[in-house]
Amino acid sequence: MPTDKTLAERLLHEIINSGFDDWTVRVAALVIATLLAPIFAKLIYRLYNQFRKIMSASTRLRRAEGAVAKDGGGIWLAPTIPMAPPANYTQLKRSIPILTVANLKGGVGKTTISANLVAHYAIKKEERVLAIDFDYQGSLSSMLLSEAEQDTLYQEQSDSRTCRASYLIDRGTDIWLQSVASQVQGAGLERAKVIPSFYSLAGTENRMMIEWLLNKRSNDIRYSLSSILLSDAIQSRYDRIIIDAPPRLTTACIQALTASTSVVIPTVLDSLSAQAVGTFADQLRIHQQLWPNLRICGVLGNMTAKNLGADPEGAVEKMNAVEADAFVNCRDVLSQSLQTAVGPLRDAALFPASTFIPDKIELGRAAGERIAYASPTNSQPIQQIRDVFDRLGDEIDNRHNA
Numbered sequence: 001m002p003t004d005k006t007l008a009e010r011l012l013h014e015i016i017n018s019g020f021d022d023w024t025v026r027v028a029a030l031v032i033a034t035l036l037a038p039i040f041a042k043l044i045y046r047l048y049n050q051f052r053k054i055m056s057a058s059t060r061l062r063r064a065e066g067a068v069a070k071d072g073g074g075i076w077l078a079p080t081i082p083m084a085p086p087a088n089y090t091q092l093k094r095s096i097p098i099l100t101v102a103n104l105k106g107g108v109g110k111t112t113i114s115a116n117l118v119a120h121y122a123i124k125k126e127e128r129v130l131a132i133d134f135d136y137q138g139s140l141s142s143m144l145l146s147e148a149e150q151d152t153l154y155q156e157q158s159d160s161r162t163c164r165a166s167y168l169i170d171r172g173t174d175i176w177l178q179s180v181a182s183q184v185q186g187a188g189l190e191r192a193k194v195i196p197s198f199y200s201l202a203g204t205e206n207r208m209m210i211e212w213l214l215n216k217r218s219n220d221i222r223y224s225l226s227s228i229l230l231s232d233a234i235q236s237r238y239d240r241i242i243i244d245a246p247p248r249l250t251t252a253c254i255q256a257l258t259a260s261t262s263v264v265i266p267t268v269l270d271s272l273s274a275q276a277v278g279t280f281a282d283q284l285r286i287h288q289q290l291w292p293n294l295r296i297c298g299v300l301g302n303m304t305a306k307n308l309g310a311d312p313e314g315a316v317e318k319m320n321a322v323e324a325d326a327f328v329n330c331r332d333v334l335s336q337s338l339q340t341a342v343g344p345l346r347d348a349a350l351f352p353a354s355t356f357i358p359d360k361i362e363l364g365r366a367a368g369e370r371i372a373y374a375s376p377t378n379s380q381p382i383q384q385i386r387d388v389f390d391r392l393g394d395e396i397d398n399r400h401n402a
């Protein structure tokens with residue numbers, strides 16, 4: 001039985017002896033090799049590229065899976081290379097006040113308080129205020145803008161399928177921001193501008209979050225807003241920035257918190273809402289490496305049954321039993337959640353009860369989605385609202401400057 005080798009040898013021998021000269025075979029082999037070589041090279045190159053793509057996709061998937069795993073760090077702590085805030089992030093310590101009004105609990109008055117603070121600072125303190133609406137529901141936008149302006153913006157977003165808040169978090173620049181902020185409507189509000197938001201913000205946020213998880217962005221999207229707001233152009237154009245956050249840690253909310261000097265946490269004074277303050281404080285601590293300079297300016301009671309008055313001690317006494325309990329609970333959950341926090345986050349406290357916002361129909365939606373503080377009337381409830389926001393505004397300033 002001949003082995004394969006001897007068979008191959010015999011075949012070769014027969015080919016050579018079947019009328020072809022040695023050199024003819026060699027030339028033929030050379031021609032075939034010359035023709036096949038580039039095809040093989042291309043094939044190998046393609047295989048190599050496919051292999052690289054598969055490896056890179058599997059790394060991206062591992063990153064995404066690791067981030068959302070039960071024991072993972074969470075979406076916004078997914079490791080990134082390089083993990084570095086923008087060069088101008090150190091400016092945050094010298095920044096104009098950038099205040100985010102946030103709480104992961106919905107319906108506690110974030111938007112109402114943001115809008116009235118914008119009015120307080122623009123009217124009473126004559127500051128140039130930039131308001132940013134980061135909730136895709138666009139409630140702040142509808143409170144601050146005239147109906148005509150809202151219609152124009154709605155048309156613009158329908159045509160371009162993006163809103164200004166979307167553009168700001170995704171591709172905005174300081175030059176762009178200077179030219180697109182819309183005028184806030186209302187007497188005395190000439191110095192206030194707003195970056196409005198609509199439903200398209202949700203789509204942009206989701207896309208950016210997935211791109212982030214899959215490591216498909218060349219920049220660290222958690223700091224895009226801070227690099228714009230800390231630019232000289234914006235810092236010299238405004239005296240204060242107020243951001244209305246949604247009740248979720250969305251892409252825009254993360255950008256707001258990394259860009260902020262401080263956060264105001266409104267809460268309703270009941271036991272469930274007090275627990276929610278602890279939950280939010282936990283998240284602020286867990287993500288603290290993202291915002292090492294952020295301070296909690298204060299936890300603010302909203303919709304108290306009575307107007308609690310200007311005297312801080314007396315205000316505590318005027319609370320009803322449920323509110324008084326929640327007040328103590330808020331203090332406890334805050335210190336518990338922030339026990340292991342470092343830096344400014346540790347010093348969080350409640351605002352004095354004299355700055356808590358009473359439940360007033362004039363502040364609610366029944367008022368026609370307008371800003372009570374800027375109301376043309378001087379009724380007693382409106383005056384009380386102005387007084388309490390003036391106290392709150394002063395307290396925020398004291399805490400910022402402390």
Ligand SMILES: Nc1ncnc2c1ncn2[C@@H]1O[C@H](COP(=O)(O)OP(=O)(O)OP(=O)(O)O)[C@@H](O)[C@H]1O
Pocket residue numbers: 105106107108109110111112113135139245246247302303304357358359360361362363364365366
């Ligand atoms: N002090 C107040 N007195 C009366 N009504 C209030 C007061 N604060 C807020 N409201 C009303 O409570 C509702 C919720 O307020 P708001 O929209 O400001 O909350 P939010 O925290 O921004 O909600 P979301 O989480 O949905 O963004 C609104 O109808 C608002 O008008």
Ligand SMILES: [Mg+2]
Pocket residue numbers: 110111112135139244245246
């Ligand atoms: Mg809101």
